[in-house]
Amino acid sequence: LADLSGITLYEPAELVMTARAGTPLAEIRATLTANGQALAFDPIEHTSLFGHAPGTGSIAAAFAINASGPRRPKVGAARDHLLGFRAVNGLGESFKSGGRVMKNVTGFDLSKLVCGSFGTLAVLSEVTFKVLPAPETTETVAILDLDDEAAGRLMREASGLPQEVDAGAHLPASADGPFPGRAATLLRLDGPAASVASRRDDLVTRFRTRGPIEILDAPASATLWAEVREAAPIAAHPGPVWRLSLAPSDGPALVTALRAKNLPLLAHAYDWSGGLVWLAFEKDAGPLAAAIRAEVDRLGGHATLVRACDAERAAEPPFHPQPGPLAALAARVKAAFDPDGILSPGRMWPPNRGV
Structure with missing residues (x-):
């Protein structure tokens, strides 16, 4: 789809853009920046995890994997910004869904379905999505030296304050972290400069x-939040790297439980004000899925194996197993869109498993 590229419609006043599937995120962002706008959901590009150059990921891929950045708790996931799309299903049939405005809600909301389907239901050819004004400025309030439990409590407290914290994250102490040797709990503030300054002072006082x-200005904040x-x-x-999604209050307890199992956990970090937990394990850690997913199931959430060697990926399903009724429903949806299982075979279902 790399050649299926280009912005086909952009109406800044209407806060809407349409682009072909292979349009690089760098092109999308450059066009929006020139008009004082941005992708509010700030999609992760997996540049660090897989060595991709920044901006080379496509806009359709961002929606296909429901790529949502640190602002997800405040502005929603990628799927909440997709207005419509064109795609081809597993039968080779072209279809479209949605439109260019939010109130165009006739028919089934297939945008929510294809986001996060990882290309297993349809091949996107064009996407239409919301854009929003870019903030005038950004600052970050960094509270240092908190342990995971204290950081979690602070982030949950901050997310409910009238100061409108835009994003929260906690990076445990690390020699190569942004504050070497010190844990950092990060609260980001976006908006007009006067408002950001006032809200920053309120948070510092509290x-x-x-x-x-420590306070980070706009350039330092941009680097850190990337x-x-x-x-x-x-x-x-x-x-291997795992990505866990669960209630923000449960993250520290889960990390503690995994360490109690003597799993070879090297590093961890919290995003989404604690609702997203990243875990890095030793290179030859061996089977981990059963232990990790048992703890996630106990607390309620899901765990995804994001990066691993081929042998580990073959032995451990990347996606969290679904309960029986939900798995049966997902299989019926898959069969409706792709009865022969030709789209992304083995991505969410083993290639030899019927749907």
Whole structure:
């Protein structure tokens, strides 16, 4: 789809853009930046995890994997920004869904279905999506030296404050972290400069007794949050990487439980104000899925194996197993769109398994 590229419609006043599937994110972002706008969901590109050059990922891929960055708790996931699309199903039939405005909701909302389907239901050829004004400025309040439990409580508290924290993350102490040797709990503020300054001062006053505080300006914030989005502190380790989604209050307990099992956990980090947990393990860690998923199931959530060697990926399904009724429903949906199983075979279902 690399040649199926280009922006076909952009109406800044209407906050809407249409682009062919292979349009690079760099082109999308450059066009939006020139007009003072942005992709609010700030999609992860997996540049650090897989060595891709920034901006080379496509806009359709971002929606196909429902790639959602640190602002996800505030602005929603990628699927919440997709207005419509054109695609081809497993029978070679071209179809479209949605439109160019939010109130065009006739028919089934297939946009929610294809986002996160990883190309197993249809091949996207064109996408129409919302864009939003870019913030005037950004600052980050970094509270240092908190342990995971204290950081989690602080992020949950901050997310409910009227200061409108745009994103929250916690990076445990690391020699190669943004604050070497020190844990950092990050609260991002976006908006008009005067508003950001006022809200920043409010947060500093509220949290100054919790630990040392540092303030990062807009350029430093942009660099740091790109590293958070791309899980850079985790990606630096060569072993398997897992991505866990669960209730923000459960992350620290899960990490503690995994360490109690003596799993070879090298590093971890929290995004989405604690609702997203990244884990990096030793390179030759051996089977991990059963232990990790048992803890995730106990707490309620799901675990995805994002990066591993071929042998590990063959032995451990990347996606969290679905409960029986949900798996049966997913199989029926797959059969309706791709009865012969030719789209992304083996991605979510083993290639020899009927649907």
